[in-house]
Amino acid sequence: MSSIEERVKKIVVEQLGVKEDEVTQNASFVDDLGADSLDTVELVMALEEEFECEIPDEEAEKITTVQQAVDYIKAHVKA
């Protein structure tokens, strides 16, 4: 089973259509990876499905980088 980091990375690559090496820990979805607001909503939807959780809107807004997504999943989802 892949680590949370790898799974998050894979989703970001798929959703945003970016190259894997662009998806660094501190990459910002909007500023570095070219996501628009709709992309970020979709990204959260994809994370919710992958990790079978529900991310409330107010939490989702705070997830703006790869690391923040990983941290959120680690804190809220049982591996």
Next chain:
Amino acid sequence: MSGNLQGEVALVTGASRGIGAAIAQRLAQAGATVIGTATSAAGAEAIAAALAAQGGHGRVLDVTDGAAVEALVEALGKEFGGVSILVNNAGITRDQLLLRMKDEDWQAILDTNLSSVFRTSKAVMRGMMKARKGRIISIASVIGLTGNPGQANYAAAKAGIIAFSKSLAREIGSRGITVNVVAPGFVQTDMTAALPEEQKKAMLDQIALGRLGQPADIAEAVAFLASPGAAWITGETLHVNGGMYMP
């Protein structure tokens, strides 16, 4: 055009009679799996009976109940696959001169005719975005463009549908989802049968084609907007009114 909606799953609200029933029938003829909704169990059964030959279904739904809307869309997703065509047709009237219009007359119309479109559209959005395709078609009214005495509430809600659809069209166009409106004129249904005789005559005088619309006239326009051929039309309002109003 028969058969061009094979494999699509169409949800039509307010489908037990009038325009909604005709739309449900037409989309089913084109090959879609149609689920029509009504507020009562009897209405849902009538829809199921009407659509039985084409494999359609009836469901009970109160479009003012957000949780019920979400639950239905989720259930349909499991049973038939995600909704790929949403037709927002459910609507009511509470005609009254503004001076006599009660708060509840205003609220009921806004809630059933406009907020319902927000609820259903939002409920199908996730599935359509993932599928990278979808059609949202809402039934407004010529009254939403011309206004009508005694229908300030209805006109406001119907105009709201048009503006809502334009915004949503811009928002999700990049995901292959189109959002359009059909604005019927004076169509022969139970709703318009309730209008006073003189108002009916006055409206008929304004119709270039010299007859009232039939529910099938509206259904045909909806079937077109749902069809693959309408893939590059979004944010549009199709006026189907016999020439009563030409914006």
